[in-house]
Amino acid sequence: MNAFRATDDRFAHATPADKRPKAVVIGSGFGGLAAAIRLSCKGYAVSIYEKLDAPGGRAYVHRQDGFTFDAGPTIITAPFLLEELWALCGQRMQDDVDLRLMTPFYRIRFADGTSFDYSGDEEAMSAQIAKFSPADVPGYKRLMAAAERCRVLGFVEMGAVAFDKFKDLLAALPSFMRMNAWRSLHSLVAKHIKHPKLRMVMSFHTLLIGGNPFSVTCAYALIHSLEKNWGVHSAMGGTGSIVTGLAKLLAGRQVPIHYNAAVTRIRVEDGRARGIELENGEYVEADIVVSNADAAWTYRKLIAPEHRRHWTDRKIDNGRYSMGLFVWYFGTNRQYPDVPHHMMLLGDRYKELLTDIFKHKKLADDFSLYLYRPTATDPSMAPEGCDSFYVLSPVPHLDGDTDWPTMAETYRQRIAQALSDSVLPGLQDHVVSSKVSTPQDFQDRLWSFKGAGFGLEPLLLQSAWFRPHNRSEDVAGLYMVGASTHPGAGVPGVLMSAKALETVVPHANSFA
Template structure:
């Protein structure tokens, strides 16, 4: 069936992953699309960073479920393979607990054998975890593929079927404690709560599926970095006649009554539109893009009362020589629970932090000069609602991160090998990338900020405004951000009477076929 196309116009605020995905789907269905991005590059908080001859992913580096991205390209009449070269990571990552290193992979027998050797007695819990999480995934995924516009959505059949498997009254740590006894092994399957900027001791038990998705679908690296995917998405928008404007921010959304009619750009230019799709950081957008008095539910005082994720301090390092670490490695503090509580509960800096090291040059030679490495080190920190004076503490925290990195045997003497360096703090996230309170993972996913209680894809305060990205349903993380774009564009098509491409109804975006 040939899709019925539209002659309507859509303006997209922000060229992050959600905005680019929405732009692809709208442009390929005949919409006149203009994407406006304040920064000089696409990708939002996951954009490309250049330091001399070194290239980095600024934010997200974990790519799971590439079949979801493949479907977005297919829905837009394109093939991802023609734009991006993907490589699966084996192992998924190396997890360092002092001198002990655990390297899980999608090879279940190998992973179970490692567990039997490193954490004797827990290997059967691993198989039970995989079996039970597979059932949960089947129940949860339908809820991530459709909008939640109100409380009546909770009495639909898919929610009723899923409810016993959502484990909403438990936590991620509590659920994993049912499978594993060794604390280190629990950490290996609960640290993924940080993808949501939350503590595993507070994150709803639903999100044990995060680690399961990695173990089922694997992790991948796009050649050139994750931002190469976003650059390809921008190219597809252009191929369909859309326009992606970088270094052109949006000042505010124009409203008449309770309806949006367009936007005003930072240069004062007015752009009319039938639809305004907001991909900017949710709270920053609500504070900055609407005239005072337009919003009620999301007025500034209401936004300040919401719960926000933790933040992160980042080191981007151009290193002379190779680094003998896996593509992803996580180095846990001696007291991980204390470290997490300090970040999320007490909002203080840890003396013994955990850090994540991204070392893509171990398999991708395009990111650094020959024989050298583009290294990225992330340390989770409190967001700006904590008491840390980041201007005063900037150099101290940078030195702390370098000291912590040099405790890793493979990074001893790191300082002597640094050729390029950039340091990014929670304050930089807010001031340079408009991330509210520096909360890099957006609104938290507590029970009061999930599904119908999260800002809706079809914005409830102003007609003609649609939300995509981590601040709307289904939530943070690339797979769900892409799904937010699919949900919101489907709602737009339904409102406009546009027949979607048959690929839009492919059925199993998030729980699709296993990647080969």
């Protein structure tokens, strides 16, 4: 029996005496869980409907052969955003979640075997940069000053602004100008850093939120500053332990999470969301509906076209979406102590590979990889003497012509060979557990439009006011949280979307 289901059934339905307005949340990813907590604290009777058999959405946990595999987000920055949710419930996050600071944050390994240990320590970073190009040390400091400016202007001042009205965009224009937000992130990095390898080190971060560094706005340099100010953390027990902690908070507030409950329609009457229809035919009435599902999927698949004047089929189809993700989860019967918790393995091509992925939608013969080894910090995520891994390869989303059901195993084998030839010697002889996820799985299992990993790509004209709004432009009483709405992907962005939601959702008393 699902452990979450066992606790949730106690609160399956609000009691007849419950006069609070009803909020239905679609999806139990980080955004949906955070939104449910905040709405319950605002006086709503909240219930969550989740397609999968456990919470987490993209942060689902796979357990197989004694190994624990985090399905998606593994990098935790700005932990104060999580602490806020516990504080709203009168509790301390530290009592439920054990976060550990990573040192270094990442190891970036280049195709020639050289490496760079990326951290938040300015002295250590200067030493790492000097290994490649001492002349770039002053440029690094200038870049970090620009990143701090972007953090203040883009994250602190705008992250929780819902950009609900055009005047919100007008008010933000001076900040966009101060950030030179029309420039790409890579062009900002190149302005300050000259060595080609260091340009890769300082620009790859936007791939973690679905954006090509040669295209996305340089406002996302703020990621550097977020990491420097608050560090990169990992949770003992994996990211799933954070999801478990949030679900526990909701159980304490008598907020049910209904699993295996796929939402197939948001019912709209007189231009207002009135509730949701489930795959099993059940109708759930609500005063407001909050979708933590992919925004493009929500509009394209859950809302009839006659109710969408802004997010039309054509507008949705013509958006520029983030790349897809190929993820191989695997366990080994030996350990690889030289591999850190987070490692980036960059191939020979950088811009050219990203052009193949984002522009040509072509599955290239080469790849760059993110290798995650949580057992470097927490041995409990694998049987004794073993290691738990996942390796992620950015790939085209489903607008490309890759036939993933026939290609997945071939691609996995190529990645396995590359890892065996570099940082995991003899890998093929030691894999004892294996599971693969492709963009096709993102579409079929997570209902991610085009199988994109992060919704719309965070380009300037697909950010802030131009991104799907936290309060729907088309349907009254419908709201959005998660990676595909404002402010965007990444755990901090998703948690901030729930804060932005709070600024536009009516107070529960307004329904009296």
